Amino acid sequence: MNGDKRPVVAFCYDFDRTLTPDDMQAQGYIQDIGYDVARFWEESNRLAAEHAMDRNLAYMYRMVEGAEGQVIVNRKALMAYGGRVALYDGVDSWFSRVRSYGAEKGLAVEHYIISSGLKEMIEGTEPAKRGEFSEIYASSFYFNERGVAKWPAQAVNFTNKTQFLFRISKGTMDVNDDRVNDYMREEELRVPFRNFVYIGDSATDIPCMKLVNSYGGHSVGVYDGARADRSAVCRMLKENRIRYFSAADYRAGSELETLVFRILDKIAADEVLYRFTAENKKLLEKS
Numbered sequence: 001m002n003g004d005k006r007p008v009v010a011f012c013y014d015f016d017r018t019l020t021p022d023d024m025q026a027q028g029y030i031q032d033i034g035y036d037v038a039r040f041w042e043e044s045n046r047l048a049a050e051h052a053m054d055r056n057l058a059y060m061y062r063m064v065e066g067a068e069g070q071v072i073v074n075r076k077a078l079m080a081y082g083g084r085v086a087l088y089d090g091v092d093s094w095f096s097r098v099r100s101y102g103a104e105k106g107l108a109v110e111h112y113i114i115s116s117g118l119k120e121m122i123e124g125t126e127p128a129k130r131g132e133f134s135e136i137y138a139s140s141f142y143f144n145e146r147g148v149a150k151w152p153a154q155a156v157n158f159t160n161k162t163q164f165l166f167r168i169s170k171g172t173m174d175v176n177d178d179r180v181n182d183y184m185r186e187e188e189l190r191v192p193f194r195n196f197v198y199i200g201d202s203a204t205d206i207p208c209m210k211l212v213n214s215y216g217g218h219s220v221g222v223y224d225g226a227r228a229d230r231s232a233v234c235r236m237l238k239e240n241r242i243r244y245f246s247a248a249d250y251r252a253g254s255e256l257e258t259l260v261f262r263i264l265d266k267i268a269a270d271e272v273l274y275r276f277t278a279e280n281k282k283l284l285e286k287s
Contacts, residue, residue: 006108007271009264010168010191011098012208014200015115015122015138018248020085021224024121025063028084033066040066056116056139056155064141064149073141073149075120082124090250090257095132097252101261105268110134110191114164116156116204135173137164158204162211169193187278193217195267197260201248202232209241218263221245222256 016023026037040062048058067073095111102109111133113122119138122128128136139156141149154175156164163180167173171190172180186192193215198208201222209219221233225247233245246256 004108006106007195007267008108008110008191009102009195009197009267010110010112012112012114012165012168012196012198012212014202014205015113015117017201017224018199018205018222019091019250020087021226021248022086024082024085024117025059027081027086029063029071029078029081029121033063033070035066054155054157056157057152060118060139060141060152060155074147075141075143076147078118078120078141078149079124082118082121082128083126085121085125087125087127088248088250090252090254092126093252094250094257095127097257098260098264102264105264107264107268107271109264112136112164112168113138114156114161114208115139116158116161119154135164135168137161137167137175159207161205162207165193165196165198165208165211169196194270197263203236206236206241209236213240213243219243220256220259222248225249 013019020027025040030037030040041059044059044062045055047053047062048055051058064073071077099109099111113133113136115122115136115138117138119136119140122136122138127133137156138154140153142151142153144150167175167177167180169189169191170180170182170184193212194217196212196215196217198205198212198217198219199222200209200219205221209221212219219242221236221242221244223230223233223245230245233242236242237245244259246259247254249256251257
């Protein structure tokens with residue numbers, strides 16, 4: 001929680017193909033349980049289609065079922081696989097750089113993950129182990145008394161991702177806190193939507209991007225600069241799902257960093273004007 005009076009800015013990130021070039025499961029785990037990556041996803045998606053099953057629940061089932069006799073699926077093992085996930089250039093120092101720039105502008109920057117990937121793997125990445133993320137909202141397992149994954153604890157898909165934006169906005173961070181449904185006036189929100197920055201890469205992020213945009217926040221589409229395929233982000237821009245797009249280059253001085261710093265400049269200026277307007281309204285009420 002933010003203990004000072006600075007306006008809070010919430011940076012929310014998808015994970016796969018946003019902070020890393022590939023699906024996290026495809027960077028060691030799938031291969032270690034004896035699957036070809038393409039076959040794993042083909043079987044997982046077919047399972048979902050045949051049983052009217054959520055695709056995220058299907059891949060989690062396939063991960064556990066496919067590991068029998070080969071890999072013990074516990075939190076330690078999943079975190080170790082997370083440690084093998086390759087991040088885009090510059091990600092390792094990105095969060096502290098953005099936080100520092102925000103502080104220079106009088107803003108308290110917080111970073112959040114909202115992902116359909118696995119929380120336990122994300123927790124094994126270096127930024128997570130350093131505590132860069134205020135919260136990680138992602139699919140996760142329930143582990144039995146022996147510490148073995150037995151059942152999904154959370155399954156995060158592209159539509160229910162939006163609930164986590166409301167949780168961050170209202171300060172109801174616990175996934176079981178029903179106060180997320182309570183009405184709050186804008187001035188009561190811990191993080192108003194105008195102070196959200198959502199960064200994602202694909203159609204699975206559209207509900208969050210559209211929600212952030214519709215309330216005056218900032219949505220950024222990223223693409224893999226090495227592949228130079230901008231088709232997804234161009235389509236999202238054309239359909240007004242995002243406000244901006246850039247290559248997923250998180251290094252200092254990159255186009256993405258410049259864009260994000262200008263967004264923070266705007267938020268800082270808007271917050272000054274917002275406070276000025278609020279004071280004017282108070283004086284008007286007293287007159």
